[in-house]
Amino acid sequence: MKNLYIHHLLFVFLSVQLIFGGINAEAKSEAIGLAVKKNKRNNILRLLSKLETDLTDVSLSQTTSGSYVTTGSNVTFTLTLNNEGQTNISGLEITDILPSELSLLNVSPSIGTTSILNNIITWRIDNFPAFSTPITLNITAKVNSSGVFNNFAEVTAMNETDIDSKPKNNVLVEDDIAIACTSVPYRYCSGAQIEISASATSGYNNYQWYRNGEIIVGATSQSYTITSEGSYTYTADVSVGTSSCTGTLCCPIVVERYPEIVLTGIQTSPSCGNSNGSVSLTATGGTGSYSYSRDGVNYFSTNIFSGLVAGTYNFYVRDGIGCVGNTTVTLVSNDSNISLVATQTSPSCGNSNGSVSLTATGGTGSYSYSRDGINYFSTNIFSGLVAGTYNFYVKDGSGCVGSMTLTLVSNNSSLSLTGIQTSPSCGNSNGSVSLTATGGTGSYSYKSRWC
Ligand SMILES: [Ca+2]
Numbered sequence: 001m002k003n004l005y006i007h008h009l010l011f012v013f014l015s016v017q018l019i020f021g022g023i024n025a026e027a028k029s030e031a032i033g034l035a036v037k038k039n040k041r042n043n044i045l046r047l048l049s050k051l052e053t054d055l056t057d058v059s060l061s062q063t064t065s066g067s068y069v070t071t072g073s074n075v076t077f078t079l080t081l082n083n084e085g086q087t088n089i090s091g092l093e094i095t096d097i098l099p100s101e102l103s104l105l106n107v108s109p110s111i112g113t114t115s116i117l118n119n120i121i122t123w124r125i126d127n128f129p130a131f132s133t134p135i136t137l138n139i140t141a142k143v144n145s146s147g148v149f150n151n152f153a154e155v156t157a158m159n160e161t162d163i164d165s166k167p168k169n170n171v172l173v174e175d176d177i178a179i180a181c182t183s184v185p186y187r188y189c190s191g192a193q194i195e196i197s198a199s200a201t202s203g204y205n206n207y208q209w210y211r212n213g214e215i216i217v218g219a220t221s222q223s224y225t226i227t228s229e230g231s232y233t234y235t236a237d238v239s240v241g242t243s244s245c246t247g248t249l250c251c252p253i254v255v256e257r258y259p260e261i262v263l264t265g266i267q268t269s270p271s272c273g274n275s276n277g278s279v280s281l282t283a284t285g286g287t288g289s290y291s292y293s294r295d296g297v298n299y300f301s302t303n304i305f306s307g308l309v310a311g312t313y314n315f316y317v318r319d320g321i322g323c324v325g326n327t328t329v330t331l332v333s334n335d336s337n338i339s340l341v342a343t344q345t346s347p348s349c350g351n352s353n354g355s356v357s358l359t360a361t362g363g364t365g366s367y368s369y370s371r372d373g374i375n376y377f378s379t380n381i382f383s384g385l386v387a388g389t390y391n392f393y394v395k396d397g398s399g400c401v402g403s404m405t406l407t408l409v410s411n412n413s414s415l416s417l418t419g420i421q422t423s424p425s426c427g428n429s430n431g432s433v434s435l436t437a438t439g440g441t442g443s444y445s446y447k448s449r450w451c
């Protein structure tokens with residue numbers, strides 16, 4: 001929130017029955033000039049017959065390259081000096097007071113010399129002949145802050161006597177004084193509260209404030225608190241002798257909002273309760289480079305936040321001038337359904353020669369397999385198994401897990417053995433037994449043992 005009190009930035013100008021609301025500085029200067037010239041014409045008519053060949057009249061006007069500029073921009077004020085009389089003018093000195101909120105960059109006279117002290121520029125011309133073309137002084141400066149800034153210039157010395165103005169007397173309606181103003185907008189982030197306490201020049205009557213040229217009902221005090229964007233001006237009655245006329249603000253007080261920052265997020269869903277979700281953020285509408293945050297406190301240059309489980313998240317973006325945008329993204333877990341089937345080879349006769357071959361379907365990406373749900377392997381075959389009950393697990397590329405339980409039953413073969421004997425004779429060792437085995441698996445081997 002800004003709370004700025006504007007002192008003495010605002011000028012009320014005598015307008016000689018004219019209201020200048022909404023016109024720019026150049027137009028105003030011109031209008032003032034017209035009023036003065038009207039007086040001047042009267043003077044000239046009155047004096048013409050006897051002083052026709054002896055009139056000295058210098059006039060000063062001023063324009064600006066921008067009645068509206070933004071902070072950090074440059075603005076140029078151009079002073080134009082006219083010799084409107086019929087005599088040469090010597091020893092001319094013009095003093096320009098540049099507002100302190102502007103940094104002087106360059107001074108360029110078409111003729112004469114300049115000297116600079118802080119933001120005060122003194123322009124000296126030794127001789128300004130009659131019937132010369134106008135001469136100019138360009139003053140270029142950088143604008144450093146928001147507000148309404150008036151560049152003030154007046155003829156402050158000359159050797160001759162001017163018919164309708166006097167050097168260095170600070171009388172606004174004379175033609176040897178010129179003021180140009182520039183508005184530098186107060187800018188607020190979208191959504192930020194606006195509060196500017198503006199104050200008109202004191203000492204006048206019947207103040208009236210306007211927003212975008214429309215009367216603000218009830219805003220009739222010298223001060224007014226601005227709470228919304230717009231272009232603000234005021235008028236006030238100025239006493240001139242026994243009458244009163246209305247003057248107005250030279251340049252409006254401009255209050256703007258920066259464009260809203262729009263933040264969007266593209267999500268990659270987490271899977272099966274894992275913290276493998278991510279959000280990629282895109283911001284538009286801000287100024288300068290962006291930084292991003294999950295908590296609105298800690299900001300990072302990366303626009304991608306990963307390692308996220310399912311849930312709702314707030315994300316923030318901050319631009320180069322500190323304006324913030326935000327968005328909310330809900331990550332929904334993307335759960336795969338994985339089926340697992342097995343082909344078993346039973347162990348035999350209590351041996352650890354059983355095996356299981358697993359086949360998975362569903363899920364995404366490549367599979368890995370496990371007997372304990374912790375250690376996963378690329379092979380889908382588990383061997384060296386004894387009879388028993390086993391759990392098997394499969395995990396897909398997104399981390400989703402399927403499982404099954406399998407019981408290996410020992411395959412005990414039924415072997416039978418029959419024998420045909422040939423008895424030994426007469427105590428000789430010539431007996432024999434011929435064995436025949438049935439059942440079992442594969443080839444047989446035999447062994448004998450005495451009882
Ligand atoms: Ca004059």
Ligand SMILES: [Ca+2]
Pocket residue numbers: 154155165166167168169170171174176177
């Ligand atoms: Ca003067």
